[in-house]
Amino acid sequence: MSVSNKPTLLQSTILGGTAAIFAVNFTHPIELVKTRIQVSNEGILSTCASTARHEGLSAFWKGIPWAYCREGSYTAIRLGAYAPVRDAIGAGSPDAPALLKFLAGAVTGAVGSVAGNPFDVLKTLSQTNRGESVPVVALVGRMYRDRGIGGFYRGVGVNVVRAVVLNATNMGVYDVGKGYVVESTGWARDSLETAFFSSFLAGFFMTVTVAPFDRIRTKLMNQPTNAQLYEGMTDCFVKTVREEGPLSLWRGFIPIWARFAPMATMQLLSIEFLYATFGFKSI
DSSP states (O other), X not given: OOTTBOOOHXXXXXXXXXXXXXXXXXXXXXXXXXXXXHTSSOOHHHHHXXXXXXXXXXXXXXXXXXXXXXXXXXXXXXXXXXXXXHHHTTOOSTTSOHHHHHHHHHXXXXXXXXXXXXXHHHHHHHXXXXXXXXXXXXXXXXXXXXXXXXXXXXXXXXXXXXXHHHHHHHHHHHHHHHHHHHXXXXXXXXXXXXXXXXXXXXXXXXXXXXXXXXXXXXXXXXXXXXXXXXXXXXXXXXXXXXXXXXXXXXXXXXXXXHHHHHHHHHHHHHHHHHHHHTTBOOO
């Protein structure tokens, strides 16, 4: 199969989900620490120590079933559908306008976030639970009993905004960055070196732009199933800034970056590997 072949939307989405599910096994513990820092005033070391001491090492993988579901829906779309959507809007060539590449990332991020929101909510509740793990069926039943179907879409507004910013930055910087890396180094666009440096760069810029939305999303999704602490994204944002200061929006920046950098790198390297394995042209 020629490497000039392009995957269909369905093929690319499946490969994106596969790459994401593989990568989350390694990044989930960092995500758990990041989430707990965002809903508490603890630091990285104290969060890691207290989690290991009181809950055991396996606690770092709390919520992993929901993470698999999230990656198989949200990330499958935002990562896998990017190239077909980019090509469909005429931004497939390396010298295409960067704005169109960012637009493709924004669109796939928004659609993916709506599909994955229920799993995001359940994952967040599982990760912040410091007691015994709540069985999957029990957690779903509790949410439905207390909040109805709407409870599974708690925080969907900020989640969509976050996904738009995240994926536009991640895929846009990665796509455009590959061009700069090729020009600067002479490496092939589909080489491992090009993909690695471009994905690492994308992970850093993604952290800078997404951190505030990630904090607000976590606070909205972490509300108890039987209570509503915030009226919505704007209310949560205002209260957070008023009570904790503007810089609190970047609380947990280091663990967020520690998650996003390897996450972006592993996901993008994995999907590029799968593209090459099945004879498809690289992103």
